[in-house]
Amino acid sequence: MAGETKPEVRKPLLTTRQISVAAIFGALAMAATGLGLQLPGYLPGVNFNLVGTFLSIATMAAGPLGGIIVTFLESFVSPVGFYGWPLYWPHIFLLALGYKRLYNVSNRGVRIAAYWALTAVALFFQYWAWFFLYVYVFRFFPNIWVLAAFNFLGGAYWVFLLIYALIPSIVLATFPDFVKPEWRFPYLPHITVAAAVIIVIAIILFPGAPA
Template identity: 50%
Template sequence: MQTTNSPGELVQRRPILSARQIAVAVIFGAIAAAFELLQITIPGYLPGVNFNLGGIWLTLSTMIGGPIVGAVVVFVDSVTGQVGIIGWPGYLIHVLILAAFYPAVYRVASLPKRLGLFLLLTAVALFFQYWWWIGLYSFVLKIIPFQAQLALQFGYAYWIYLIIYFLIPAILLATVPKFVAPQWRWPWQREETPQAAELS
């Protein structure tokens, strides 16, 4: 899109989403929906309740495409999942925290330190996401008592989900960092921002 800055002068404005970001949203949104609709999960959460793999697509889409793309992917994941749209705000908390700090983590030169910080960032984002689910199940839906939730979630389920959210994205971050480079900007960043430094 072009807008006139002064007579005879045109200023190129960058669209909010690039072609790369749109492609990421479509691809990972489709994968997330397919996994939910086909119920591709890991058993062992609760009787009749499995660990879903949406955290992989949440993390990768946010790393590669930024907060808007991550929000779109988790919206699709939510509406096609068992919980429904009521789960979207919880996922969105994770997306925003991850997007806020991931570019800085990506720029860390030392691979062990970069992966350690990425693990810490994933753990913190998941921790804050978890409080949405605890509040939802304990005080809104009233399915599981609050104290029982704390024991179940942070004593067991949180750590399984941390592996799900972290493992595959971390492997890509370590082996093909250019693939997960944060070449995106926040919506209010109007000016062209430099691309993240390429990692060897």
């Protein structure tokens, strides 16, 4: 009838394709960890593998839920179990938030450089979340500052930056349609800011584990 309005059709957070991408890269992450396809790291449960690569590509192609699915599946076989699952989220949220903006940069060189810079910042925030796991849960170090110096000055951060950014940036440069950010995630800016604020407050208030 004239004058009637059609009901609004709400788009799903993930399409079938995006769910498939997240599931495939989640399975690859599980295989990399479960089969021991990695180099020994410098802490129990910390190994140099391609989980960060799979997480990044899934986040680029399927948004925060894609990255969360990958890390959820990997947690089933992770040496630290599900303790580590939410600790990836600050990276995922920040990467997703910035990626939607940098994807539309017309100059490919600038776009790739921006991707590396964004990944470096996202990984930096993720690191602080993991520091609390090793200080407060596993009690391997007395405070987060020891871990910060060891990781940021000792080279581990830069190895992980290579893992998180190299292959995804190549995919972005050569197959941009595959990682086109057509996903949606409500309140992403607010969630990202909240995650960053929580980490900063935790660093200020809880730098070391109680004796």
